[in-house]
Amino acid sequence: MAGGDHVSTAQLGAGQVLARLGRFVLTMFRPHIYATYGVLWTLALEGSAVLLSGTAPAWAPSWGTAVRVTSVVLALLFMRMLDEQKDLDYDRVYNPDRPLVTGAISATELRGAMLFIAILVAGLNATVSVESVLLVLAGLGYGLLLVVLERWSARIRDSLIWNLLVTYPVQLVLSGYVYGSLVSTGVVTADWPVLPLLMLFACVFLHFEFARKTMWRGEPGARLYSSVLGPVRSAGVAIALAAAAGVLALMLFRPWHVAGGAAIAAWAPCLMPALAALGGWSFLVRRRPSWPLAPAMCFVLGMFVSLVAQAAAR
Known part of the structure; x- marks a missing residue:
């Protein structure tokens, strides 16, 4: 998954690395689309779960809601960074303007950002419940597992339908994280x-x-x-x-x-x-x-x- 680093990360200062990561986010993870999707997805799932459970008189956002929303958005960013590395060979042929292909970002910088995201979401969810930490990390871990599966199986890597069957569960795991976090804090009961x-x-x-x-x-x-x-x-x-x-x-x-x-x-x-x-x-x-x-x-x-x-x- 190594990208062709036109500029070595070691030659860049922290400010330059942050600027390169910022440009990557604005280009490949357009906040007005991806962040909006993540926020609405989490709020809709949480609100619906509370409504169906009937354990609370009415749904209203809380600190736990903010943690879950932030975690889902950051998990989507984590997956986007992972995909950028996972799809490098395909992008070299069909998307030569992608940041990792052009050297606008390096694989090392993306992996460092992914590690930071994992630590951040774990810390945030520790304020909610231990189960929340384990569930959100399971979502990130499944994304990493996909890299291994695609390397191991040409069918999973090359077949669009097989790839969907294997990669889509990332969304299910993140939805399960939101619901499981609600259950672990007693907001809803599993039903x-x-x-x-x-x-x-x-x-x-x-x-x-x-x-x-x-x-x-x-x-x-x-x-x-x-x-x-x-x-x-x-x-x-x-x-x-x-x-x-x-x-x-x-x-x-x-x-x-x-x-x-x-x-x-x-x-x-x-x-x-x-x-x-x-x-x-x-x-x-x-x-x-x-x-x-x-x-x-x-x-x-x-x-x-x-x-x-x-x-x-x-």
């Missing part, structure tokens, strides 16, 4: 709704994953689900995932049992798949060259925001 709730969040993420890699025609060598499944089947999977998220929201939150002003917030998550359907219509009926990203992103953000609003309203 059956956790399974369909985690499935709902999985469907939301996977809809976006399939949508952004679905095109009628892709560039040679591009890693697209539409190249493996065909454009229509890939689009069908994206639509089915969004529909499943809506059905799970209906099953979990039963909005028809909610009265008053909270009813609007309760129905909102169930209606979000309409945004995904708009993307499917644009791709399949209007024959857009690729699945439009705007409806897919709006579906993800709309689902998370509506789940947060529902938890706050009830």
Whole structure:
């Protein structure tokens, strides 16, 4: 995973290293996208878990919430830094402008930042519970395990579907961290709704994953689900995932049992798949060259925001 360091890290001062890391974050981990996603994902999952558990009169953010939000965002940054190193050989061919390829950042600098992130999230979660520390480190550890698995297996490394099956559980482990942290502090009790709730969040993420890699025609060598499944089947999977998220929201939150002003917030998550359907219509009926990203992103953000609003309203 070593990158071609155009400038040796040993030749740089601490300020220069921090500046290089800062530019990497702004370029490869755009905060307005990734941080927003991490914050909303954590708040939506925590609020929904509290709502379904019924152990608290109402959900409200706490110190534990701040720790979990910060930990998830930093874990996503950790994974982005890891991916930059893991995908170096592919990027040398298909993405020659990536920071690690050009020498704008070095593998040593990225690994140092990853170590700092691991220590920081462990320290933060130590203020919440021991279980929280173990769970968040398990998420980071799974990311490191993926490097070993991809080196060991050409199928996992080269097959898009196999790679998804192996890499996606990182998201599940981080969702499990959020839920497990809530259980460990007595905010919620472990119960059956956790399974369909985690499935709902999985469907939301996977809809976006399939949508952004679905095109009628892709560039040679591009890693697209539409190249493996065909454009229509890939689009069908994206639509089915969004529909499943809506059905799970209906099953979990039963909005028809909610009265008053909270009813609007309760129905909102169930209606979000309409945004995904708009993307499917644009791709399949209007024959857009690729699945439009705007409806897919709006579906993800709309689902998370509506789940947060529902938890706050009830």
